[in-house]
Amino acid sequence: MNLLFVIEEGLAGIWRAKLPAAVTVVVGFFALVLLGLFATVSLSFIDIIDEVRSRVEFEVFYPDNPTDDSVASMNSRIASVTGVHTVSTISKDSAAVIFHEEFGKNIVEILGINPLPVSSKVRVLPDYAVPDSLKKIAEEVQAFDPGLDIRYNKVFLSRLEENARLFTILTASTGILIAIATIVLVGYTIRLAIYSRQQKIKTMRLVGAANWFISAPYVIEGGIQGLFSGGLAALAIYLISEQLLQRYEPGLYEVLHASTFLVYPVVVGLGFILGVFGSTLSVRKYLKKA
Secondary structure (H helix, E strand, O other): OHHHHHHHHHHHHHHHOHHHHHHHHHHHHHHHHHHHHHHHHHHHHHHHHHHHHHOOEEEEEOOOOOOHHHHHHHHHHHHOOOOEEEEEEEOHHHHHHHHHHHHOOOHHHHHOOOOOOOEEEEEEOHHHOOHHHHHHHHHHHHOOOOOOEEEOOHHHHHHHHHHHHHHHHHHHHHHHHHHHHHHHHHHHHHHHHHHHOHHHHHHHHHOOOOHHHHHHHHHHHHHHHHHHHHHHHHHHHHHHHHHHHHHHOHHHHHHHHHHHHHHHHHHHHHHHHHHHHHHHHHHHHHHHHO
16 A cells, blocks of 8 residues: 555656656756767767777788798797787788789889788787787787787877777766766756645654655656656657668768667666656755755
8 A cells, every 4th residue: 555655646746746847857858868879979989999909900020931831830829829819821922912902013023023021910809909908919929939020000009099098088978977967957856846745744754654655756756757758868869860860871870770779778777767866865865854
């Protein structure tokens, strides 16, 4: 019976304070849409970074003219290094073909010989495609033979990590600010509802009602408002992604599409959590003062 009363009061509270509840739902909706869009872009950015990292590689150039057996042996040793994904050999002829594709010139016709060295192309795992980890891998490979010439784009990797770190900080900060604003708005609306029913709360305390019994309807009220906000926000993100982007920006849609499926349930759940959290804080603060 107590549980039924608590649920009924939570639902009735929204109906009694229709305007504040509507304002909270609308403001929460816009906040969660913004948060959902930021999350979509952030997840897509992380996927892009992982894709770029999965293609990071370095080349190991051999001195003189190594035999096939010595190259194969070195490849096996390199493959055993922690963080190495694949190792492939680029012969002198293959290097000449790559030179022709990149520069449009036949190096043998230009010089009369093929001076390009034999090399091994080493691709690392995405988790190790960062400057510090790649440096350790290169040093470990270099220790196999001091005569090896190891090359990779250090500047590109450093800039990639700097941009990834900066973007993560910006999106995380924005997300936290939006979440705090949503909690404050929900809590403020619940506080107004509490003040409008001060006499009822005082009566309940006089008859011995526990704090949880008094606060539960308001927590339910906040959770329902959060669910409404989250549901509407998920619908808005769906319309933006599946209708606007797919129709007018198909390239951007392909990049963001995979991440939106993760965002829908997160936005709804986050709306509920923020609603419950904001209302809980407000009720506790009021009951301590009362």
